Structure formats: structure tokens, C-alpha cells
Amino acid sequence: MIEALSYEFMQNALIAGLLVSFIAGIMGSLIVVNRMVFLAGGIAHAAYGGIGIALFTGLPIFVGTSIFAVIAAIFMALVTLKQKENSDIFIGLIWAVGMAIGIIFVDLTPGYNVDLMSYLFGSILAVSSDDIIFMAVLLCIILFVLFFWYRELLAVSYDSEYASLSGINVKFFYTLLLVLSALTVVIAIKVVGLILVIALLTIPIYIAQNLAHSLLSMMFTSGVIASVFTLVGLWLSYTYDLTSGACIILVAGISLILFMIYTKLR
């Protein structure tokens, strides 16, 4: 493993893994406490539409996917705010339609030879320097939002009705959360893939939830836990030549089971 660190792709993988872990820890915490896991899943899958369109039009994948995912997120925010009772149906709809759009555009792309599997299950070892910049920028944006609006986000997440009585623009923060979730999903796709992204956004958070006493500490505890999963998964993936995303998620899943047994026995 030590000699592997001399390779640039390995260094990139490590940096990307840590960045994505902290982003997933922060955003995953917000997604879980707001009960938006299904929503985030919908955005993750809808994002595939962006991948298809980006391939077809020749746009950089990150750019195309981000734009598409953000539009899907805003659309989801609008329908779930307007149609609370039917929100499950609309999430499912956007989930499936987004993927269908992606598949059609990939079909239409001439000479298509991009590895679909790498989007479904991630390819952390193929992370480029540009990808890392994108991830770092997103982490900065998220930290910036937290720095200025932590108390508002906390109020909206814990009790949105009370937050609106306190004069907080609940709709704005709800939409902001979904947009940031969409961008998180886009970058997490690179590391664990869009099928597995939900695991990275929930498993570390579940463990942190039991350890943390505030939303803020939950976010950073989740980030640390996610980092451990990512690094161990990465090491397994490199050593045994296995798919990186699947390794990371299995490490996370097994850790969760052990943690649950531990808390039961304690």
C-alpha cells in the first residue's frame, strides 16, 4: 500500500475519497434528519439523465450531470412542497424518468464506448485533478453555507413549522438542501457510483447519530467514519483488484452490523 501511494492516481483517489467522505458526512446528516433519503435516491438516479445528455452533447460529464441533477432537485423541491401527499409518487417518477432519459441519450450517442459500470458503481481510481477541484469547491460551498446558515438549517431540519414561525424562509432552505444534495450525489457518483451513493449518505450517519449530541458533531463524526470506510475500501479494492465502490459500501455495511451488535450487547 505504501508504494502504491507513489502513483498519482492513488494519491488522487485518497484525496477524492477524503473529500467525498466529508461532503457525504455533512450532507448525509442533513438528508437523514430531514428524512430525505428517498429524495436523494431519486436525485441520484435522475442524475443518470445528465450523464447521458453530457455524453451526447460532448459537455464535460461533471458539468452536464451537475446541471441536470440541480434541475431535477429544484423540480423535486417544487413538487414536494406543493404536493406533500403525493410526493412519493413524484420522487419515483423523477427517479425513473431521469434514468430513462440517460439511457436514451446514451443510445443516441454515436460510437459510445464509455464504461457504464463506472457510473453505476464508481471508479475512484480514475479520479482526475479536475474532479478533485470540483469536489474541493463543493466542500467549500457547503462549509460556507454551514458557517452562515447553520442555525437556520438546524431549525428547518428539526421542526420546519416552528422555523417558519420564527421567520425563517423554510422553502428556500429546503430547496437549498436539495440542490446541495444533488451536487453531493454527482461527486459521490465518481467514488461509489449512483447505485451505491445512498449507502455512503446513510450508513456513516446512522452510526454517528448514536454518538453525536448535536447536528454539527454528527456531520463531522459522519465525515470521519465515512473516511475510514472509504480508505479501508480503497485499500481492499487495490489489494484484491475489486470494484472500489462495492468494497467501500461492503466495509460500511459490515461495520454497521458490527456497530449494531455492539450497541445491543453494551
Add this chain to the structure above:
Amino acid sequence: MQNNEALISIENVSFTYEKEPTLSNITLDVYEKDFLVLIGPNGGGKSTLMKLILGLLPLQSGSIKIYNKKAKKVLSKIGYVPQNTNINLNFPIKAIDVVMMGAKEDKTAALTVLKEVGMEEFAQIKIGLLSGGQRQRIMIARALYNEPKILLLDEPTSSIDVDGQEQIYELLKELNKKITIIVISHDLSVIMKYANKVAHIHKRLTFHSLDSLKAQFTTGDEHICEVELLQMLGKLK
């Protein structure tokens, strides 16, 4: 009896969710230091009226004025304790942070209101680890944090045992010396013991000042026939 102007003035308010009206032509004045109880059957519109006062639901017809202004402009003068305090029990948040929620951070002020509701020592405890009654007190502390003039509570004792209920109402009685209280409750003994006014809401509103009612229904040994009283409250005009 009061000559001063009404604190909350509700005029001809009607509200419809789908087709059937939930509230029809509600008119009600609330005065300073009133202890008003809203009673009525489930689905009768009590919570709806409270949410209209708070502006959580849009006003469809009629008018609601608080201090002669639109409700939205004086929200800081109103404290609200919602019905369900069992939401998000896994949420990692300490009691004191719930109290300061959505407002400026002031730990001293937060500890003062926590002391007022008898929960000072639980300030650093995670909200999910508290009992239903304790959580209710935290919610009351949160409502008091902004130093409101009016306190609205939606069934504050629905999830706690009898002793806990008594304590909550004793607390409200104490608070009532300074602020106006409007509370939704099903508990008639509470009404007789603590309230000075009762409004029965079942699509329409029937209003009672309790002094006359108590005279009518309290016999020498203070026994009250609850069924009879409930019928009275609904029918009297």
C-alpha cells in the same frame, strides 16, 4: 367585562380544506391575561383555528388581528407549543439548543426559561432521551424564549400522565399572571380549574365566560357533571 381593547380579534373567519368548511364564521375576541380553552370534537377545527391565528395556514376569509396588526407582523409576540412533540426523537440535539431554535443564541436567557419550566438541569441532555412530559416543558420553554405576550398550546398534555398534566397546568397558571394563554384541551377538569373562558369549536364557535358557568354547574361539594357540561358548552348560545 373588560373595557380594554382585544389582544386578538378574530372576525368572521371561515376555512375550507377541500370541500366541506372546517370553520364557519368564527368571531372571537381574546383579552389580555385571558386563559382561554378551546374545546370541541376531533376534526372540529380547533387546531385549524390556532394555525390560522399563527399564520401557518393562509386566511381565506374574514380577518385576524393581533395588537390591531396582521398576525404575521407580530409573530415575535406569540409563543407556540405544537401538539406533537414526539417528532424526530433521533435528532441529535440538546434541550438547550431546542429552546434557542430559530432565534438569537443567548445561553443565559435559555437557561432562565428552562429554570422557569423546571428543566434547568436537563439543558445538556439529548431531546430524545427525555420523557414526554419533560419534552413538553422544553417546548414550552422554547415558546417562552422570545418573551411572548401570548402563548398558544395545542393539546400540551396529550402524551403525558395525569401528574405531569397537573404540573403543566400549574406552570401555565403561573405564566398566566404575565401572559395571555390559549390552549386546546379535552380535559374538562382543567377548564373548570384554570380557565376563565371557554370556546367550543365544532365548525362554529360557541363562547362562554366561565364565571357564570361555574355558578351554574358547581354544587356545594364542587362536583361537576362532565357529560352534562360538555353538552352545555356545545349547545349554549
